[in-house]
Amino acid sequence: MATPPEPEPFSLTQLHSGIGNKVRKSYIQSIVFSCRRNSCILLPMNKPVILTGLRANNDLHIGNYLGALLPIIDMARRHADDYQINLFVPDLHSFTTPIDHSQLQAGIMNNLRVFAAAGLPLDNPNIHIYRQSYVPAHSELTIILNSFTGFGEMSRMTQFKDKLDLRKIPRSQGESARQDSFSANPKNAFQQNHVSMGLFDYPVLMAADILLYGAIYVPVGDDQKQHLEFTRDIAERMNSKFGELFIVPKSAKEQHEFFGKDQGLRIRDLLDPAKKMSKSDASGKGVIFLNDTPEQAHKKIQSATTDSLGEIKYDYTTQPGISNLLDILELFGGRKHEFIGSKQYGPLKEAVAILTGQFLEDFQTKLEMVDTKALEQKLAMSETAMCKIAETILAKVQKAVGLRT
Numbered sequence: 001m002a003t004p005p006e007p008e009p010f011s012l013t014q015l016h017s018g019i020g021n022k023v024r025k026s027y028i029q030s031i032v033f034s035c036r037r038n039s040c041i042l043l044p045m046n047k048p049v050i051l052t053g054l055r056a057n058n059d060l061h062i063g064n065y066l067g068a069l070l071p072i073i074d075m076a077r078r079h080a081d082d083y084q085i086n087l088f089v090p091d092l093h094s095f096t097t098p099i100d101h102s103q104l105q106a107g108i109m110n111n112l113r114v115f116a117a118a119g120l121p122l123d124n125p126n127i128h129i130y131r132q133s134y135v136p137a138h139s140e141l142t143i144i145l146n147s148f149t150g151f152g153e154m155s156r157m158t159q160f161k162d163k164l165d166l167r168k169i170p171r172s173q174g175e176s177a178r179q180d181s182f183s184a185n186p187k188n189a190f191q192q193n194h195v196s197m198g199l200f201d202y203p204v205l206m207a208a209d210i211l212l213y214g215a216i217y218v219p220v221g222d223d224q225k226q227h228l229e230f231t232r233d234i235a236e237r238m239n240s241k242f243g244e245l246f247i248v249p250k251s252a253k254e255q256h257e258f259f260g261k262d263q264g265l266r267i268r269d270l271l272d273p274a275k276k277m278s279k280s281d282a283s284g285k286g287v288i289f290l291n292d293t294p295e296q297a298h299k300k301i302q303s304a305t306t307d308s309l310g311e312i313k314y315d316y317t318t319q320p321g322i323s324n325l326l327d328i329l330e331l332f333g334g335r336k337h338e339f340i341g342s343k344q345y346g347p348l349k350e351a352v353a354i355l356t357g358q359f360l361e362d363f364q365t366k367l368e369m370v371d372t373k374a375l376e377q378k379l380a381m382s383e384t385a386m387c388k389i390a391e392t393i394l395a396k397v398q399k400a401v402g403l404r405t
């Protein structure tokens, strides 16, 4: 097959600036031709990118769904003509904390099926689904960015610090625990702390995930804001050192304005509303998983921790458990104002349980109906296309740092 001439893609600055706007408006197609195994695909390069990833380290829950998935799927359904939408599984991030590796493959495929069941239009060419490890440029860019990232900078990341958890140990003991773990038996050292280099480097890989595609909007939950800020920092640092390399994603505030109320959402654990609902929770009793039955969810909601104030107010300081239930209610289509001021907590719990049960039933039916063949085809196409885009940016960085001529 004859290879068509490659038109110059628009520069990152052009895309991000007024020229980019003009380009978007007039829908001039800048096309990159990707030829692999004699087949050519066309990649439109002129749309601003919205990107997010969902790790496959455990079953997904309604916090992941409402905080991360829904905003991007909503965007994909309403605005796929105006944006390129990347929704991927950060499979390399999935075992930065220990997991059961025999479940990883199933978890990855389940996440992808969840994307489809949640309503991602797979037939739209502006929407891409892929696995991080199938695009090697993510790992390569991470290694390069590592050398421009401070050790102290990474040590201050709250996700890392939370998992490290040596802060609870008095300093002197903490020191000796640390020394034991590094000097004695290296196998035990890792098992004792479960804190890996992968976890330490997590934000750098995440920055690579974002910067390789020039994503400007990155819908993530509240807990990931610091990583987003780091991505902006490293992009600006590289740009000021090497000239125009990366598009800097929008600030958390701008993201919030763009996505509205769902951006930065934090659904709380039902039993301990001081912490967020999380896949990594050991008991799972305060977490509503997407594969829970409506009965299981009902039970968990009935046992949700509330307070003894005796009147429903939407106030996370004094009534975090109740406020969390009000938020879940509203996100599943109920109205919190119908309950605010009431002296009884029971009817609120019942309403949340009914709406959550309806959501789960509906979602699980859709999950069963996902066309796995179509999903796999889309995955293969997207991964080929993403390799091409990511390689282009990586090559630019390699050249800037002197690895390539």
Ligand code: ADP
Residues within 6 Å of the ligand: 053, 054, 055, 063, 064, 065, 066, 067, 068, 219, 220, 221, 222, 223, 224, 265, 266, 267, 268, 276, 277, 278, 279, 280
């Ligand atoms: P988890 O803590 O459950 O393992 P992840 O860290 O894998 O979740 O997060 C996946 C995505 O879901 C991220 O964008 C994260 O911000 C979002 N997310 C996770 N938990 C919540 C929550 N409780 N409320 C809102 N969004 C959440």
